[in-house]
Amino acid sequence: MARSPNLEALERDGFIVIRSALTTEQIQELRDACQKVTAMARKGEWSNVRTLPKQFPPWNIPKGTNPAAEGIWGVQGMMHPSMLEHELFTATYFSDALINPTKELLQCEDDELVMELFNLLVRPDHNFELRWHRDDISEKATPEEELQRLGTPAWHTQWNLALYDDESLIVIPGSHRRARTDTERQADPYENGLPDELHVQMSPGDVVFYNNNILHRGAYNSEKERMTLHGSVGHVKGESVRARNVLQHGLRDWVDQCDFSKLPTSSRGRAEGMRRRLIELARKSGDVGYSLDG
Template sequence: MAKSPYLEALERDGFVVIRSALKPQEVQELRSSCQKVTANARAGKWPNVRTLPKQFPPWNVEEGHNPAEAGIWGVQGLMHPSMLDHELFTATYFSDTLINPTKELLACSDDELVMELFNLLVRPDHDFELRWHRDDISDKATPEEELERLNKPAWHTQWNLALYDDASLIVIPGSHTRARTDAEREADPYAKGLEGELHVQMGPGDIVFYNNNILHRGAYNSEKERMTLHGSVGHVKGESLRARNVLQHGLRDWIGQCDFSRVPESGRERAEGMRKRLIELGMKSGDVGYSLEG
């Protein structure tokens, strides 16, 4: 069976952009909800935020203090039952718009999918950049260790869905299939102009699916509005390889309470199955720790 053009692009480049996946009215509805969610988070009324200047979890917050006091660059847990408009976010996550390309990229069926993460990346309170990294491989890994992990199937899709123009994601196409070059290893962690680097240009309603172990970073402008939905969907064969990436974000405590009321009836069985498989993954994974530090 021939591979789809999306899968061919993902395997070749490490990412693929799907243009205008959302209709303008869908973008506007999500913008409205994200604006409320972000205002709530900046006011210290939602504890699960990505705090400046920290890049990776855990984003520890001192009890009794506004978690957004030092500024934020993301809001975690859009499907949490206490999140504003969680019904809309949950319906979006399980929608055909996101799930159909996922099945195409994973070459799988509904009953092999696993519910994972759904978060929001926002305009930071001051300019902020992420260092070059792979999401599940330490920057201290040797070339042999990198290749050992890169040669394993990804068993997930990861994606950014832009609600405004967004060129924050910077990637090095093809780097998901090889170890870092000597120049990449020796470069400043925030280096600009690495050979082959590409700013992924996205418009409202565009989705980029990317291998989370592609060499990538982010650069965020505090004066440019940003609301980009950021999520992932797993494959049952990912098991422990995906457990750490997903469960380090604290989903165990609330996934059983997700509200599927706005998920269309035709997709509700799929959503229930995806949640069930994540719960099973959590039960057998134990303490997974954290993928990266910093």
């Protein structure tokens, strides 16, 4: 399969922005749905949320308590069968707008794809930042350990789909191909202004695909509306490399219940195959633990 300019840019920089992936009508439909979901979550009526000030899973919420009591910055499980508007979110996840670039970047076809994560990142209840990190490599890793892990194929795509203007993703281009520099290792975890850092500028309908082991962080303004759909799609060759990154979010508890009956015929077979491969991944994986602490 020929290598595309998008793939070359992803491999060089660690991210690629595809402009205007959605129509104006699709953006508005998703905004309306996300507003309902966010309102539900802020009222404490959805337990699977990203709680402030915690950065990474597990978001442990004691039973019988309000999951949004301390504020939230994300909503998990957009394809869960009990989620409001889950049919719209499911159709979006399996749509050509997201799957075609995924196949281009992974250089594969539908029958090699694996269903993974689909969440919503929202305006936090107070200003909130993530520390510099790689999604599946500990900050305690030595340079040799980083290089060994970074030398392994990613076997997935990860993306943020903006429904409003969004510049909260901060990356260091090219850092997915090298160990951290001394400056990066010694910097404050929330350092602003590291050499070469870049705020990824996104307009409504834009989607950024990025290597999840690029050195990156997030900075979220509580006064600026944010609704950014955040997901990933795997490749069958990922197997154990992807199992922890995906299954730490609890998908194995409900993925078999996802409803694909309202999907267009052209997407339904794709969705069923991707789910089947995720279930098989979960079956082969034991207790995967968590990628990061904090």
